[in-house]
Amino acid sequence: MVSRVDTPSDKPPKKPVVETKKSVVIRFAGDSGDGMQLTGTEFTRAVAIAGNDIATFPDYPAEIRAPVGTLAGVSGYQLHFSSEAIHTPGDAPDVLVVMNPAALKRSLAELPRGGMIIANSGAFTDANLQKVGYQKNPLEDGSLEGYRVFAVDMQAHCKNALEGMAGIDFKEVSRSKNMWALGLMYWLFNRPVDKQLEWLKDKFKKNPAILEANLRVFKAGHAFGDTVELFHETYQVDSAPMEAGTYRNVMGNQMTALGLATAAVKAGLPMFFGAYPITPASDVLHNIAKFKNYGVTTFQAEDEIAAMCSAIGAAYGGVLGVTCTSGPGFALKLEAMGLAVMMELPVVIIDVQRAGPSTGLPTKTEQSDLLQALYGRNGDSPLAVIAAQSPVDCFATAIEAVRIATKYMTPVVVLTDGYIANGAEPWKLPDVEKDIPPIEVKFRTDPNGYQVYGRDPQTLARAWVRPGTPKMEHRVGGLEKDFLTGMVSYDNVNHQKMVDVRADKVLRMRQDISASVVDGAQEGDLLVVGWGGTYGALKQSVQRLAASGKKIGHLHLRWLNPLPGDLEAVFARFKKVIVCELNGTSKSGGQLWRHLRAELLVPALHYTKVQGTPFTTAELGAAFEAVLRGEPAPSSLKV
Amino acid sequence: MTSANAPQPPSPPAPSSPGGNGLVKLTRKDFQSKSEVRWCPGCGDYAVLATVQRLMPELGVPRENMVFVSGIGCSSRFPYYMETYGMHTVHGRAPALATGLKVARPDLDVWVITGDGDSLAIGGNHTLHMLRRNPTLKVLLFNNRIYGLTKGQYSPSSEQGKVSKSSPMGAVDYPINPLQFALGCQASFIARAVDVDKGLYEVLQKAHAHKGTAYVEILQNCVVFNDGAWFDIRDNKDTKPKAQLILVDKQPMLFDGGKKGIGFDRATMKPFVIDLAAEPGRANEVLVHDETDPSGSMAHVLAGMSYPEFPVPLGVLRRHTRATYEDMVWAQNKKAAEKGVGDLQKLIYSGDLWDVK
Ligand SMILES: Cc1ncc(C[n+]2csc(CCOP(=O)(O)OP(=O)(O)O)c2C)c(N)n1
Ligand code: SF4
Ligand SMILES: [Mg+2]
Numbered sequence: 001m002v003s004r005v006d007t008p009s010d011k012p013p014k015k016p017v018v019e020t021k022k023s024v025v026i027r028f029a030g031d032s033g034d035g036m037q038l039t040g041t042e043f044t045r046a047v048a049i050a051g052n053d054i055a056t057f058p059d060y061p062a063e064i065r066a067p068v069g070t071l072a073g074v075s076g077y078q079l080h081f082s083s084e085a086i087h088t089p090g091d092a093p094d095v096l097v098v099m100n101p102a103a104l105k106r107s108l109a110e111l112p113r114g115g116m117i118i119a120n121s122g123a124f125t126d127a128n129l130q131k132v133g134y135q136k137n138p139l140e141d142g143s144l145e146g147y148r149v150f151a152v153d154m155q156a157h158c159k160n161a162l163e164g165m166a167g168i169d170f171k172e173v174s175r176s177k178n179m180w181a182l183g184l185m186y187w188l189f190n191r192p193v194d195k196q197l198e199w200l201k202d203k204f205k206k207n208p209a210i211l212e213a214n215l216r217v218f219k220a221g222h223a224f225g226d227t228v229e230l231f232h233e234t235y236q237v238d239s240a241p242m243e244a245g246t247y248r249n250v251m252g253n254q255m256t257a258l259g260l261a262t263a264a265v266k267a268g269l270p271m272f273f274g275a276y277p278i279t280p281a282s283d284v285l286h287n288i289a290k291f292k293n294y295g296v297t298t299f300q301a302e303d304e305i306a307a308m309c310s311a312i313g314a315a316y317g318g319v320l321g322v323t324c325t326s327g328p329g330f331a332l333k334l335e336a337m338g339l340a341v342m343m344e345l346p347v348v349i350i351d352v353q354r355a356g357p358s359t360g361l362p363t364k365t366e367q368s369d370l371l372q373a374l375y376g377r378n379g380d381s382p383l384a385v386i387a388a389q390s391p392v393d394c395f396a397t398a399i400e401a402v403r404i405a406t407k408y409m410t411p412v413v414v415l416t417d418g419y420i421a422n423g424a425e426p427w428k429l430p431d432v433e434k435d436i437p438p439i440e441v442k443f444r445t446d447p448n449g450y451q452v453y454g455r456d457p458q459t460l461a462r463a464w465v466r467p468g469t470p471k472m473e474h475r476v477g478g479l480e481k482d483f484l485t486g487m488v489s490y491d492n493v494n495h496q497k498m499v500d501v502r503a504d505k506v507l508r509m510r511q512d513i514s515a516s517v518v519d520g521a522q523e524g525d526l527l528v529v530g531w532g533g534t535y536g537a538l539k540q541s542v543q544r545l546a547a548s549g550k551k552i553g554h555l556h557l558r559w560l561n562p563l564p565g566d567l568e569a570v571f572a573r574f575k576k577v578i579v580c581e582l583n584g585t586s587k588s589g590g591q592l593w594r595h596l597r598a599e600l601l602v603p604a605l606h607y608t609k610v611q612g613t614p615f616t617t618a619e620l621g622a623a624f625e626a627v628l629r630g631e632p633a634p635s636s637l638k639v
Numbered sequence: 640m641t642s643a644n645a646p647q648p649p650s651p652p653a654p655s656s657p658g659g660n661g662l663v664k665l666t667r668k669d670f671q672s673k674s675e676v677r678w679c680p681g682c683g684d685y686a687v688l689a690t691v692q693r694l695m696p697e698l699g700v701p702r703e704n705m706v707f708v709s710g711i712g713c714s715s716r717f718p719y720y721m722e723t724y725g726m727h728t729v730h731g732r733a734p735a736l737a738t739g740l741k742v743a744r745p746d747l748d749v750w751v752i753t754g755d756g757d758s759l760a761i762g763g764n765h766t767l768h769m770l771r772r773n774p775t776l777k778v779l780l781f782n783n784r785i786y787g788l789t790k791g792q793y794s795p796s797s798e799q800g801k802v803s804k805s806s807p808m809g810a811v812d813y814p815i816n817p818l819q820f821a822l823g824c825q826a827s828f829i830a831r832a833v834d835v836d837k838g839l840y841e842v843l844q845k846a847h848a849h850k851g852t853a854y855v856e857i858l859q860n861c862v863v864f865n866d867g868a869w870f871d872i873r874d875n876k877d878t879k880p881k882a883q884l885i886l887v888d889k890q891p892m893l894f895d896g897g898k899k900g901i902g903f904d905r906a907t908m909k910p911f912v913i914d915l916a917a918e919p920g921r922a923n924e925v926l927v928h929d930e931t932d933p934s935g936s937m938a939h940v941l942a943g944m945s946y947p948e949f950p951v952p953l954g955v956l957r958r959h960t961r962a963t964y965e966d967m968v969w970a971q972n973k974k975a976a977e978k979g980v981g982d983l984q985k986l987i988y989s990g991d992l993w994d995v996k
Contacts, residue, residue: 045991048991048993049991049993051993051995239995242995243995244995244996245994245995246988246992246993246994246995247992247993247994247995248987248988248989248990248991248992248993249990249991250990258986258987261986262983262986262987265981265983266983270743272739272742272743274739291986292971292972292975292976293972293975293976293977293978293979293980293981294980294981294983294986295981297742297743297968297969297972299738299739299742299968301735301768302735302764302765302767302768303764305732305735305765306732306734306735306738306764306765306768307735308735309728309729309732309735309736309739309765310735310736310738310739310742311739312728312736312739313708313726313735313736313737313738313739313740313741313743314739314740314742314743314744316706316724316726316736316740317739317740317743317744317747318743318744319743319744321739321743335729336728336729336732339728339729343726429987429988429992430987432983432984432987436983466744467703467704467706467724467740467744467747468701468703468704468744468746468747469703470701470702470703471703472703473702473703473705473722473723473724473725474724474725475672475674475707475718475719475721475724475725475726475727476725476726476727477718477719477725477726477727477728478711478727478728478729479727487673487674488674488719
C-alpha cells in the first residue's frame with residue numbers, strides 16, 4: 001500500500017488512534033547532505049528525555065563527499081527506544097525514513113514485511129532512480145507491496161512552509177527537510193515539542209532568519225501529521241523502568257574524554273593529551289580540548305608517532321600522558337609504546353578501532369586490533385590491555401586505565417570501537433564524590449636508597465620521580481637497563497631478568513581484576529565469550545535463550561592482558577565455549593579466540609563477523625541455537 | 640568542588656639553589672655521570688660533551704631542572720653521560736618527546752641531542768614541527784655527515800657522490816643544508832659551531848638564553864666512518880681562516896684575519912667576497928651582522944654560503960624572539976580556568992539532563 005496524500009483534505013481530520021508499543025526501531029537514511037545524523041540525534045534526545053531506554057547506531061558513509069544520490073553517499077542513523085531495558089540499536093528497523101532512492105535501496109532488505117516506510121517522494125526523480133539502478137519508481141511500481149509506505153514530497157512542504165520568507169534560497173529549503181521529517185516523527189510518536197523548540201531557539205540564537213526557517217519547517221512537519229488523514233495510528237512508547245537518578249544521553253567518545261578528565265582530577269594529576277586526528281577517534285580529542293580547566297593540556301601532534309612520544313615525554317615529567325587514535329595510527333605508535341614499556345612510565349593509549357587492514361573502512365566498526373595491541377611490538381613487550389563494552393562503559397574504562405597505569409607504572413591500552421564511540425545511550429550520572437574513588441599517585445622525593453629500577457614488592461612498579469627533584473637525577477631510555485641501578489646493561493642474564501620482571505608486572509595486575517561474572521546460566525551447555533563493543537548484542541541474545549530454558553551463559557572480558565586468573569575455572573563449568581567477535585574469518589577464527597586458545601588451551605568454538613556493522617541478535621541467536629543442537633556454528637556471511 | 644588540580648604548569652618539587660645541588664656551587668665534574676663514555680677514541684662528540692659539562696654550572700639553573708633528551712645514534716648516547724635527568728628515546732623522535740615534556744613541565748630546562756640522520760632523515764618531520772611551534776628547547780645537531788652508529792652509511796647531509804658502505808658508487812642524493820631547512824621551518828634561533836672550537840661554548844650560552852627553539856648545528860668529526868668531513872673548516876690550519884666566517888652581532892662580517900669581508904649585491908641578490916687587502920676602499924661595503932633582524936633575510940643568505948665559494952658562517956645566524964609554544968598553550972589553559980577549575984560535578988552534570996524518580 002502506498003499512500004500519497006500531499007494536500008490536506010477539506011474534511012476535519014479524524015484523530016488517529018494511539019497504539020502503545022514496547023519498543024520501536026527507526027532508521028533515518030538519506031544523502032550525506034540530508035542531515036540525517038542531526039535528525040537522528042535530535043530525536044534520540046527527545047526519546048531519551050522522555051525516559052525511554054535507548055541505543056543508537058550512526059552509520060556514516062565511507063566517503064566524505066560521495067556523489068549526491070549514490071549508494072556510497074548514504075548516511076544512516078538507527079535509533080532503538082523502548083519501555084524496557086535494551087542493549088542494542090535493534091537488528092532491523094520498524095520504521096524507515098528515507099530521503100532518496102539510494103537510502104531506500106540500501107535499507108529495504110533489512111526492513112521486515114509490514115514495516116513502515118516514510119519516503120521523501122520529491123527526491124525520487126528519474127535521475128536519482130537511475131543512479132542506483134531502479135528501472136521504475138519503487139514508490140509507484142507496486143514493488144513495495146506488503147510495506148506501509150507513505151510517500152511525501154518533503155521538499156515541496158518545506159517550500160510552502162518557507163513561502164514569503166526573505167533571504168531563504170533553494171538550498172536552505174532543501175536543507176531544512178530533515179527538520180520537517182523530525183517534526184513528523186514528533187507527531188507520529190506523540191512527543192511534546194516544547195523542548196525541541198527551545199533547543200532550536202538556543203542553537204540558532206545568533207541567526208534569527210535560520211531559526212525562523214527551522215521553526216516553521218519543524219512545525220509544518222508536525223502539523224502535517226495532524227492535518228492529513230494519512231496515518232491511521234500514532235505510537236506511544238512508555239518510559240522504561242530505570243533506576244532513580246539523573247540521566248544524560250551520551251556517546252562513547254564523549255565518555256572516554258569525560259573519563260580521562262575525571263581521572264585526572266581524581267588523581268590530582270595534570271594530564272597531557274597528544275593526538276593526531278583520525279576517524280573515528282577524533283571526537284575524543286575534540287571533546288577533551290574543551291576540558292582545559294580540568295588540568296588537561298591538549299596537543300595536536302604532527303602524526304601519531306609524535307602524539308605517542310609527546311605523551312611519553314610528559315609522563316617522564318610527572319604528568320599523566322595520554323594518546324588516542326584508531327588502527328592505522330595505533331600501528332604508528334607501536335615502536336614508541338615499546339619505549340614506554342622499557343622506561344616503565346604511565347601512559348594511556350586509546351585505540352578506537354575501525355575496519356582494517358590499512359585504511360580499510362574508516363567509518364565502520366571492527367575489533368581487529370586486539371592482536372596488534374597485545375603483540376604488535378618488537379621484542380617481548382607486554383602491557384595492560386583493557387576494553388570498553390558500551391558507550392557509557394568508556395567512562396569507567398578510561399578511569400581504570402589511568403588507575404592501572406599510575407599504580408603499575410606502565411602503558412595501558414584501551415580498546416574501544418567505532419560502534420560504541422558513536423553510539424548513544426542514557427547514562428545515570430554518578431555521584432562524583434561517593435561513586436568514583438580517588439586515584440592515589442605517589443612521587444618519590446627521597447634520594448636515600450633510590451634505585452631507578454627498584455620496585456614496589458607488591459606491584460613491581462618502579463618509583464615515579466619527577467625531574468626537578470634534587471639529588472635524584474637519572475636517565476631512562478630504550479637500551480636495556482640494569483635490574484636495579486637503571487644503568488645501561490648489556491649483560492645477558494640481566495636482560496632475561498628484566499624481560500621476566502616486565503612480564504611479571506603485567507601478571508600482577510590480576511590483583512586488580514575482580515572475579516569473572518557470568519550472565520545467564522552459571523553452568524551448562526554453552527558459554528558465550530566476548531569482549532568490547534559486542535557486549536549489548538551478546539547479552540541480549542544470551543538472555544533470550546537463557547530465559548527460554550537453555551543452559552547458556554555470557555562472559556564479557558574487560559581485561560585482555562592479563563587475562564583474569566579464574567577463566568579456566570569458569571570455562572570448565574560449561575560443555576562448550578564459543579568466542580564471538582568482530583574480526584577474523586570463519587576459517588581462521590577470531591583474535592580473542594586465538595589468544596584464549598594460546599593462553600588456556602581451551603578448545604573453544606568461534607563466531608566472527610567483519611561487515612562493518614555490529615552483530616545482530618538474530619544471527620547470534622541462530623548461531624548459539626545451532627551450537628546447542630550440536631551443529632557447527634554457521635558463518636555470519638550470508639551468500 | 641574545587642580541586643588541587645588547577646591548570647597551572649605543575650609546580651616543580653622545591654629546587655635547590657641555582658647552579659647546584661644545595662649551597663655548594665657545582666663544577667664540571669658534577670655533571671659527569673658514572674656511565675663510562677663509549678665513543679671511539681678521537682670522536683668529536685667528546686669535545687662537545689666536555690664543553691656542555693663546562694657550561695652547565697655557569698647557567699644558573701639547578702642541576703635537577705636539566706633534562707637531556709636524545710634520539711638514537713652515537714651522538715644520542717649523550718644523555719647517559721650527563722649527571723642530569725635524561726631520556727634516550729627512539730630514532731628521530733626526540734623533538735616530539737621533548738615538546739611533550741616541555742609543554743607538560745615548562746619549568747624544566749630541556750635539551751635535545753640529535754644526529755644528522757636522527758634529525759634530518761627519520762626525524763625530519765618532527766624537527767620541522769618543533770621549529771615552527773617554537774617550544775623552548777636547545778637542540779644540538781651533531782652533524783658528522785654520516786650514520787655513525789650503524790657503521791657508515793651516507794646521511795641526508797652527506798655530499799653528493801659520497802662513497803659509503805651503502806653507496807659504493809657514490810650517493811646520488813642531493814644533500815640537505817640543515818640551517819636552510821631550519822629557517823624554512825621558521826626557526827627562531829639558528830647557530831653553527833665546530834665541535835672542537837671554543838666558539839661552541841658561546842653559541843650554547845646564547846642558545847640557552849634564547850626563549851624558543853634554538854637549533855645549533857655542530858660540525859662534528861666521525862673519525863671512524865667519515866674522518867675529515869669538515870677538513871677545511873675544522874682540521875686544516877691553512878684553510879681554516881678562509882673557511883670560517885665567525886659572526887659577531889653588530890660587527891662587520893670579516894674573515895681570513897680581517898683581510899676579507901662579505902658584501903651583498905642588491906642587483907643579483909647575492910653575497911660576494913671583498914678582498915680588503917686588494918681594495919681597502921671597499922670596507923664600507925662589508926655587511927654588518929644583525930642576528931636579531933626580524934626579517935631574517937640575511938640569515939637565509941648566510942645559511943646558504945658554503946666553502947670554497949664562501950667561508951662558512953659560524954656563531955649565531957639568527958636570533959628572533961617570538962612567543963613560545965609552551966607559553967601560548969598555558970595562556971589558553973589559564974584562560975579556560977576562568978570558567979572554573981576542576982569542578983567534576985559541573986562537568987558531569989551538564990547537557991540535557993532528566994530525572995527518573
Ligand atoms: C627505527 C630505527 N631505524 C633504524 C635504526 C638504526 N639506526 C640507529 S642510529 C642510525 C643513524 C644514526 O645516524 P645519526 O643520526 O647521524 O647519528 P650518529 O650515529 O652519526 O651520531 C640508524 C639508522 C634504529 N635504531 N631505529
Ligand atoms: S662511529 Fe664516529 S660518530 Fe660514532 S663514536 Fe665513533 S667516531 Fe664518533
Ligand atoms: Mg651522523
